[in-house]
Amino acid sequence: MVEFDTVYNRCNTNSSKWDSVKDTYGEDDLLPMWIADMDFKANLPVLDALKKTAEQGILGYSPAPDSLYEAIQSWQKRHHDYLISKEAILFNSGVVPSLSLAIQAYTEPGDAILIHDPVYPPFAKVVEQNNRKLVRSQLLIDHEHFVMDLEKMEKQIIAENVRLFILCNPHNPGGRVWTKSELEAFGKLCAKYDVLVISDEIHQDLIFAPHVFTTFTNVHPTFKEFSITLTAATKTFNLAGIKNSMIFIENPDLRKKFVAAQERNFQNEINVFGYVGTQAAYQHGDIWLEELLVYLKENIDTVSEFLKTELSEVKMMHPEGTYLIWLDFSAFNLTDAQLQKQLIHKGKVVLNPGISFGPKGTQHMRLNVACPKETLLEGLNRIKQSFK
Ligand SMILES: Cc1ncc(COP(=O)(O)O)c(C=O)c1O
Missing domain, CATH: 3.40.640.10 (Type I PLP-dependent aspartate aminotransferase-like (Major domain))
Known part of the structure; x- marks a missing residue:
């Protein structure tokens, strides 16, 4: 079983998702749930193949x-x-x-x-x-x-x-x-x-x-x-x-x-x-992918349950694929700038602003759930905190 539950510290790894949040938003301790990559290690045979190539020494x-x-x-x-x-x-x-x-x-x-x-x-x-x-x-x-x-x-x-x-x-x-x-x-x-x-x-x-x-x-x-x-x-x-x-x-x-x-x-x-x-x-990826999909689906269900019980103003579009969730915050009646400000400065959580996906994305945010459950729950609590 792949360890999708393991939380890796990606700070200071030159990661766009993790290391560019401070420059972009000027705040410390922001939790990134935006750019579409996953907080999971790649499949071992892939890492081995890359290592083997590097070990040839001549590239x-x-x-x-x-x-x-x-x-x-x-x-x-x-x-x-x-x-x-x-x-x-x-x-x-x-x-x-x-x-x-x-x-x-x-x-x-x-x-x-x-x-x-x-x-x-x-x-x-x-x-x-x-x-x-x-x-x-x-x-x-x-x-x-x-x-x-x-x-x-x-x-x-x-x-x-x-x-x-x-x-x-x-x-x-x-x-x-x-x-x-x-x-x-x-x-x-x-x-x-x-x-x-x-x-x-x-x-x-x-x-x-x-x-x-x-x-x-x-x-x-x-x-x-x-x-x-x-x-x-x-x-x-x-x-x-x-x-x-x-x-x-x-x-x-x-x-x-x-x-x-x-x-x-x-x-x-x-x-x-x-x-x-x-x-x-x-x-070599068939089984890794099968296990990944199970984990991602559980994360999506976690978001659905959390929103239902803890933050029912926010409506989610249930994804049929991808690890991205389209969230509707229109019930709060905020401008896009206000919505972003509340999530960043009050909740300390970074989602992709819906408006960047086109005018129809106003008052929406895109949430990336390809992360360990612990990180996901922290992110959801921070979203909730943004509106307290
Ligand atoms: C729909 C879509 N196309 C393309 C990309 C990026 O592809 P690439 O990194 O190969 O340019 C993404 C990344 O999130 C995506 O969601």
């Missing part, structure tokens, strides 16, 4: 080995029923850098790109920093879960002549695991108007039964013609610092354009530890 340039392709193909087949050919697999240092490359490869400055609201903040940044036009489609709430507003999206696609959609599948911050039929309806809409889909599937392995993840490209045989998939082992296995991700592109024309963008940006050589860690995670 020269290194291409992706066949064994890595095989590990990825096997993982995708076993876990996602997705048969992917070797030639369709490309690598990059991260999903976000790949979003930027995809925008450069498939659109022109000024083109309209559609994203959901709320959604992972770098989606908006990467569109704007590439001088494309950002269009947001607000998600609706149905039975306390986000759903897509396809009718409104269709109007926006026509009005703005949208060229590309960046999909978050599963959805961060709402934890929605889009169903096959939702993705099918969404994909048909995109196909109808020639909108290319970039599907960010970095959370694809963090799914709670009975929910089932579906690779967008796999929904219908025609979807691979107008979509590319971005994913990684780094989120699943808590390896964000090794910087490695994959791009699956089945359409040869789309692949050629992406590779050209990679070459223009000299983004076609990857950190050797990224390759090694990804391969070891996919080869």
Whole structure:
């Protein structure tokens, strides 16, 4: 059994999650429950593989080995029923850098790109920093879960002549695991108007039964013609610092354009530890992941129970996947700045402000529960304390 209960001191480890809170908020003793990495040690075989590579002592340039392709193909087949050919697999240092490359490869400055609201903040940044036009489609709430507003999206696609959609599948911050039929309806809409889909599937392995993840490209045989998939082992296995991700592109024309963008940006050589860690995670990670999901689900249930009994003003969106919980603080009727101030200065706890995910995120916060139970309970008590 993996020791997910062990509390490690991550302070002074050069961790973005732990060591940047003081600089960001100017306070000591803040408890970070924000940036999406986990406070758990990585799986031992992954750490051993990284050590073995370091022990070779010579760390020269290194291409992706066949064994890595095989590990990825096997993982995708076993876990996602997705048969992917070797030639369709490309690598990059991260999903976000790949979003930027995809925008450069498939659109022109000024083109309209559609994203959901709320959604992972770098989606908006990467569109704007590439001088494309950002269009947001607000998600609706149905039975306390986000759903897509396809009718409104269709109007926006026509009005703005949208060229590309960046999909978050599963959805961060709402934890929605889009169903096959939702993705099918969404994909048909995109196909109808020639909108290319970039599907960010970095959370694809963090799914709670009975929910089932579906690779967008796999929904219908025609979807691979107008979509590319971005994913990684780094989120699943808590390896964000090794910087490695994959791009699956089945359409040869789309692949050629992406590779050209990679070459223009000299983004076609990857950190050797990224390759090694990804391969070891996919080869040896099945049981670790199973145990992780049990632990994360318990943490989510703990949050639900705590809010019900101790802080019923705060409503949570029950995640179907991811280790992130979208919390609604609107009952307190505070501005976003006041809400943030209360959590930081009164509660001494750091969550991601909902407003950073888009206008629809106002009066919300995103909570990261990938931590030992002891840390989680401390965090929940601090949130409660913020409103005393
Ligand atoms: C939806 C989503 N995409 C991408 C990333 C980051 O990916 P990378 O570190 O590979 O750039 C995250 C990290 O939280 C994420 O939630």
